[in-house]
Amino acid sequence: MNFEAFHKIEERAFYALAAALGLVVLIGLGAAHYMETHGHVVTGMNNQIVWGLPHVFAVFLIVAASGVLNVASIGSVFGKPIYKARAPLSGLLAIALLAGGLTVLMLDLGRPDRLIVAMTHFNFKSIFALNVILYTGFFAIVATYLWTMMERKMYGFSKYVGFSAFIWRIALTTATGSIFGFLVARQAYSSALLAPMFIIMSFSYGLAVFIIVQSFMYAWNGMKLDLAILRRMKNLLATFVGAVMYFTIVYHLTNLYFAKQWDFERFILLEGGVFTTLFWVGQMLIGTLIPLALLLHPTLGTRCKTVVWAAGMIIVGGFAQLYVIIIGGQAFPLNLFPGMQQSSSFFDGVIHHYQPTLPEFLLGMGGIGIAFLLTTIAVRVLRFIPQDDFHHVSKEMLTD
Amino acid sequence: MSNNVDNSQNDNEQVNSRRQFLGWGAAVAGLAIAPGVTLLDIAHGRPADEPASSKIRWGMLIDSGKCATGCDDCVSACGKENGFSGKLETDSQWIRKIELKDLRTGNSHSLPMLCQHCEHPPCVDVCPTGASFKRADGIVLVDRHICIGCRYCMMACPYKARSFVHQELEDQNPDVPRGKGCVESCTLCVQRVDRGEQPACSDACAAAGHNAILFGDLNDPNSEIAKRIAASATTQVRADLDLNVGIRYQGI
Numbered sequence: 126m127n128f129e130a131f132h133k134i135e136e137r138a139f140y141a142l143a144a145a146l147g148l149v150v151l152i153g154l155g156a157a158h159y160m161e162t163h164g165h166v167v168t169g170m171n172n173q174i175v176w177g178l179p180h181v182f183a184v185f186l187i188v189a190a191s192g193v194l195n196v197a198s199i200g201s202v203f204g205k206p207i208y209k210a211r212a213p214l215s216g217l218l219a220i221a222l223l224a225g226g227l228t229v230l231m232l233d234l235g236r237p238d239r240l241i242v243a244m245t246h247f248n249f250k251s252i253f254a255l256n257v258i259l260y261t262g263f264f265a266i267v268a269t270y271l272w273t274m275m276e277r278k279m280y281g282f283s284k285y286v287g288f289s290a291f292i293w294r295i296a297l298t299t300a301t302g303s304i305f306g307f308l309v310a311r312q313a314y315s316s317a318l319l320a321p322m323f324i325i326m327s328f329s330y331g332l333a334v335f336i337i338v339q340s341f342m343y344a345w346n347g348m349k350l351d352l353a354i355l356r357r358m359k360n361l362l363a364t365f366v367g368a369v370m371y372f373t374i375v376y377h378l379t380n381l382y383f384a385k386q387w388d389f390e391r392f393i394l395l396e397g398g399v400f401t402t403l404f405w406v407g408q409m410l411i412g413t414l415i416p417l418a419l420l421l422h423p424t425l426g427t428r429c430k431t432v433v434w435a436a437g438m439i440i441v442g443g444f445a446q447l448y449v450i451i452i453g454g455q456a457f458p459l460n461l462f463p464g465m466q467q468s469s470s471f472f473d474g475v476i477h478h479y480q481p482t483l484p485e486f487l488l489g490m491g492g493i494g495i496a497f498l499l500t501t502i503a504v505r506v507l508r509f510i511p512q513d514d515f516h517h518v519s520k521e522m523l524t525d
Numbered sequence: 526m527s528n529n530v531d532n533s534q535n536d537n538e539q540v541n542s543r544r545q546f547l548g549w550g551a552a553v554a555g556l557a558i559a560p561g562v563t564l565l566d567i568a569h570g571r572p573a574d575e576p577a578s579s580k581i582r583w584g585m586l587i588d589s590g591k592c593a594t595g596c597d598d599c600v601s602a603c604g605k606e607n608g609f610s611g612k613l614e615t616d617s618q619w620i621r622k623i624e625l626k627d628l629r630t631g632n633s634h635s636l637p638m639l640c641q642h643c644e645h646p647p648c649v650d651v652c653p654t655g656a657s658f659k660r661a662d663g664i665v666l667v668d669r670h671i672c673i674g675c676r677y678c679m680m681a682c683p684y685k686a687r688s689f690v691h692q693e694l695e696d697q698n699p700d701v702p703r704g705k706g707c708v709e710s711c712t713l714c715v716q717r718v719d720r721g722e723q724p725a726c727s728d729a730c731a732a733a734g735h736n737a738i739l740f741g742d743l744n745d746p747n748s749e750i751a752k753r754i755a756a757s758a759t760t761q762v763r764a765d766l767d768l769n770v771g772i773r774y775q776g777i
Contacts, residue, residue: 164692164705171615172688175676235674235689235706242671246654253653253677309766310647310683459685461638461762462777466626469638471618471685 138345139505146498153491156484157232165235168485173477174455179233181447182489184301185330186226186496187260188323189443191298192331194219194267194290201270201287207354210511211339212287216271217509218338218500219294219331220264225496227260229489252303259297266290275507298324305450312389313454318379322372329365330443333436336362338500340433342510350429359432363420366439370413373446385463392457392476393449400453403445412442452479571719579661583713584743584771585727586750586759587636591737594635597622599738602729603639606714608698617688617703619711620726625777634777637726637738640665640686640711641762642771648678648687648710657708663743663771664713672707679708683763686710713740743771 160167170177197216200209208215231237247254270290273283302323308314336358343350377394380386393400416435425431456477461467467474503509571578603620610616620639627633642665648657649665656672659665667678679687687710694703700716703709714724722728727740741750759773 161706165689166613166615166691170689171691172618172679173685175679175689235676235708236672239671239673242654243673243675246656246671248649248652248655251651251653251677253651253675257653304677307651308647308681310681310763455680459683461623461684462625464628465634466628467623469621469623471621471638473621473623473638473685 139501142501143498146494146501149494150491150498153229153488153494154232156487156491157237160233160484160488161237167482169480169482170485171477171479173472174452174479176451176455177233177479178448178452178481178485179229179488180451181444182492183226183230183233184451185444185447186222186229186492187301188298188327188447189330189334190219190222190226191263191294191301192327192329193222193335194294195328195331196335197270197274197287198291198294201274201284202291207357211335213271213274213507214339214342214504214509214511215335216267216274216290217503218335218496219267220271221496221499221503222334223260223263224499225492225494228495229492232488232491252300252307256297256300256304259293259300263290263293263297266293294327295324298327301327305454310459311454312380312386312457312460313393313450316376316379318372318376322369322376325365325368325372326443326446329362329369329439332358332362332365333439333443336436337433337440339511340429342504346510352427355429355432356427359420359426359435362432362436362439363417366413366417366420369446370409370417373408373413388460389457393453397453397456397476400449400456403453404449407445408442408449411438412445413439416442455479571721573719577660577662577664580744581661582663582743582771583718584642584663584741584750584773585713585724586739586741586753586773586775588737588739588775589634589636590776591735592635592637593735594624594633596635596733596735598729598733598735599637599726602725603711603714606698606717606725607701607712608694608696608703615691617690617709619686619688619709636774636777638684638686638762639726639772640713641684641768642711642713644769644771646768647681647683647766651677651681653677660715664715664718665710666712666715667707667709669702669704669707669709674706674708676708682710683766683768 168177194215196208196214197212197219199205200207200212200215231240234240234243236242243257247257249255266286267290270283270286273279273286299320302320305314306316306319340350377390380390393404395401397404416438419431419435419438420426422431456479458467458472458474458476461473600618600620600622604610607619609619620637623636623638625634625636642659642663644659644663646657646659646665649659652658653675654671654673656668656670657665657678658668674689676689679685679689687708689708690703690705693705697703701712714722714726717724723731723740724738727738730736730738739750739753741748743751743754745751746755753775754773757775759775760777761768761770761773
């Protein structure tokens with residue numbers, strides 16, 4: 126499509142996209158309202174699986190929000206010009222994804238109307254309370270970072286604010302991973318590995334989201350991505366995917382080292398039904414091995430479409446991974462009396478059942494809708510498209 | 526003179542009879558008050574405006590040898606006292622009967638499981654707003670005015686002792702307000718304990734003649750619970766977590 130032809134329909138296309146995303150957001154809010162008025166009894170959650178599908182969506186968006194800022198950090202903190210040009214979009218996506226994730230998390234509370242209580246009562250020993258501070262601080266720092274990048278007078282501060290944002294986002298994802306890592310009661314969690322694992326997961330999911338959004342923006346503007354830039358980004362993405370796989374393997378090997386964890390490992394890796402399938406097919410095959418093969422393939426890996434498909438699969442794999450971690454970790458029963466068979470009316474000693482319901486899914490989708498509605502509007506209002514491509518695109522270096 | 530002597534004798538008799546009357550009166554009054562004084566002393570009831578004291582550590586000793594399989598008197602009494610049924614899958618269960626079978630020996634046990642009222646409660650550690658808290662006398666509670674329903678405490682509890690209220694509640698006990706969207710758990714029947722009574726489960730177990738649940742002050746060396754814990758081996762569930770729980774088990 127040529128630019129003039131696109132320009133004619135751009136306004137209509139923007140409003141159509143904004144309306145579609147707005148509808149997704151409205152449906153999500155409707156689902157949240159339905160859950161609040163009827164109570165969590167209309168969800169698949171119960172007193173055994175207390176965090177359900179909304180948490181999978183929320184944690185994915187929050188983790189990806191932190192990771193997507195990595196693109197800006199590589200540019201500002203490590204001085205790579207290709208990434209520096211993408212820093213504004215990276216910052217915008219970070220704010221938008223975090224807003225979407227936190228909205229889902231907040232609307233899934235038993236008492237979302239008490240948000241003000243969560244903002245005014247702090248138990249500083251709680252990782253959750255720490256996260257509230259880290260999330261709000263993240264908004265402030267990234268917004269300041271965007272200001273320094275987009276306001277010429279503030280350019281001089283960009284590197285310092287960028288460095289602060291980098292430190293802050295590492296702390297934020299450490300705390301997100303620690304929400305699980307500090308839970309000593311459950312066999313799936315209680316591991317110091319979870320914090321660094323969440324950091325590397327954030328790098329991978331965040332970059333995958335960035336690549337997809339960037340590709341859509343290029344397509345929207347009738348542009349094509351410079352091959353050298355594409356090659357760098359896809360190699361980095363492959364490195365992150367490999368690192369997530371490494372942490373996943375180490376996590377399970379560590380568990381397998383301790384005899385008391387064998388039952389849990391057998392559950393996740395062999396006998397856990399939907400969780401085992403999601404681990405092997407969702408996380409490992411679709412989210413790790415196929416994307417790695419695509420990204421590292423000498424010819425396929427240099428095609429924009431292939432990279433976008435790989436990024437999409439990494440996102441699908443990310444959801445599968447978080448489902449296994451969050452829901453699978455709760456489905457495995459607590460072992461109160463080792464060596465004894467346990468039974469009770471409260472489902473002691475049995476694998477806990479969870480069947481997500483439509484309102485939970487719609488609430489999660491609403492969060493995604495919020496993230497991309499904010500992005501769409503911001504991109505139209507301000508110039509967030511990576512600028513280098515307007516000046517340095519070279520026909521010879523294009524592919525597909 | 527003789528009249529004077531008679532008068533003085535009459536006066537003495539009147540004084541003696543007045544003394545006798547006062548003495549008998551005091552004795553009767555003492556007898557009337559004594560049981561109340563004795564009860565107050567035994568039950569440690571305290572005025573409503575007096576805060577809970579850290580000198581007391583309320584706890585329970587549960588003897589699984591006296592707890593019969595199939596008996597759920599404690600569970601029923603708890604439901605009646607605190608106003609929940611536990612009939613739906615998502616309903617709260619503050620206390621439940623766990624049936625245990627030793628996989629090696631085949632030996633079986635039955636015992637009630639409830640909030641263990643830890644000295645170092647993980648639910649209190651993780652609660653973002655401070656809604657989960659521990660009273661000075663060791664009872665772990667949820668302040669339902671500031672509980673936001675995040676359920677992090679449920680993720681952190683090693684005993685699965687907490688429940689989330691999934692729907693609107695009806696026919697509540699005014700002494701035990703509960704609410705949709707908040708987390709709750711066994712309060713050790715704090716409303717009864719503060720009145721100087723025993724928790725409902727403990728009372729019901731004793732009334733049925735099982736006497737498997739002994740409630741009392743773990744800090745008082747003269748209390749029956751403290752004496753029994755000092756005299757016999759007891760178990761803390763998940764003792765590996767070092768939570769120093771207030772609920773001890775015997776016979777498992």
